[in-house]
Amino acid sequence: MDKKQFLEEIDRVIKVGKFKDNWDSLSQFKVPDWYRNAKFGIFIHWGVYSVPAFGSEWYSRNMYIQGSKEYEHHVNTYGNHKEFGYKDFIPMFNAEKFNADEWAQLFEAAGAKYVMPVAEHHDGFQMYKSDLSHYNSYEMGPKLDILGELGAAFKKRGLELGASTHRIEHWFFMGHGKEFESDIKEPLVCGDFYWPAMPEPDHQDLFSPDPSQEFLEDWLMRTCEIVDQYHPKIVYFDWWIHHSAAKTYLRKFAAYYYNRAEEWGIDVAINYKHDAFMFGAAVVDIERGKFADQKPYFWQTDTAVAKNSWCYTENNKYKAAKDIICDLVDIVSKNGCLLLNIGPKADGTIPNEDKEILLEIGEWLKINGEAIYNSKVWRVAGEGPTKIEEGQFTDSKTTVFTSEDIRFTVNGSYIYATVLNFPDSGQMKIKSLGEKNASKLPEFHGIIKDISVLGFDETPIWKRTEEELSIITNNVNSEKPVVFKILVD
8 A cells, every 4th residue: 555645645535525634623523313223232352362362352462561460371371472472373363163144143133233343453453454564354364354244244134334443552552572572572663563562651541652653644544444445334442542642643534534424425423432532523432331310412331241351251251131231221311322342252153151141132122122222312311219320440340220210211102111120019100200290390291191011911000190100010020121111192
């Protein structure tokens, strides 16, 4: 690839397009309707790190930190780092059982509407065909254009393709390998697998040392290459793009991507963390956490089926499907969507634990999906005593909901009241729908005409009083959330 020509093309697209590389222009971005309506997507962390399957997807960094559990595991399992480094896992990453159509079938059965494969993680191995580096899945390892094959399979089933890039952290990700005798050593040049392997900041959120112009231009071209080759509907960025040195290039990418989307007639979005983007220029994402309250803007949670790792490891600690469904309902009621990660094995198979969780979620969505897909927020997100801990990395502890914890959504003529922990008694009291609210504008004062319960062949007995809407069922019993469909006039 002629890099100078590519950079000039990026500038040309920005110059002639609607979107310019400044926040005033990028604030014209509008969240696509398809994205707002989708509510549920699948994240995929799969790459060379799936071969050692130890610790987490950060194995490529941690194996070079002397004294770490990954370092000790590596020496004991594979030998010293000079003779066997991270690059030596690439020929072992064969993906011999990978089948894009089988993956797409599973994700469709799970009820997902969009899928976000990791196109390039911090380790620097591209999971797609690239003209910028030979270290990619088309030329090495599986010798397949993984992102391309997945995109084609998803298209057949109506799943939207996204792509995540965690490339910018590669600036420092392999740097510890220079601290002792290993296979990471100078000279390293642009396009090399380990390049640039700079010293890691004492704290990863510190803005020093600044990434170089050469590295940032390479980052920009890699990200634009993904856009041009695969037309993803969402591009997801991990956290380090909020680095001050990256801002110019980040705005360039956003303008390029949004202009390309206009040119192709597709509606796209960007996910970001922290304040990497000016608010309103892209979609806010919260990693392994959520908001406590309903928001007037659309947002996303990204989390994983496993609590301890994003990629497959032999010791993954899995969440229960019920807990993930409760999180999905809670997030959607607050104007958000859920991006749920799985971690395939190095051979291309998806672990049974991941499959079972996805299929359980899919079974629930088959019955209750009308309360989720295409839904909108109601006057309030919900009611009940359980407090949601707000912020990132709060999902290590399971939230235990009670029978009084209810979440609301609206779809067409119906209010959907989802009971997160259905009581054995079958009796519910919904305070937000009591008649006394009719004299308390702008609270609910509509007329309730009928109530049914999704997935059960029973007509509930209901009565509306000043204090509450009471609902009695005799045969409704479920370990998972139960949805009441309330027709209003």
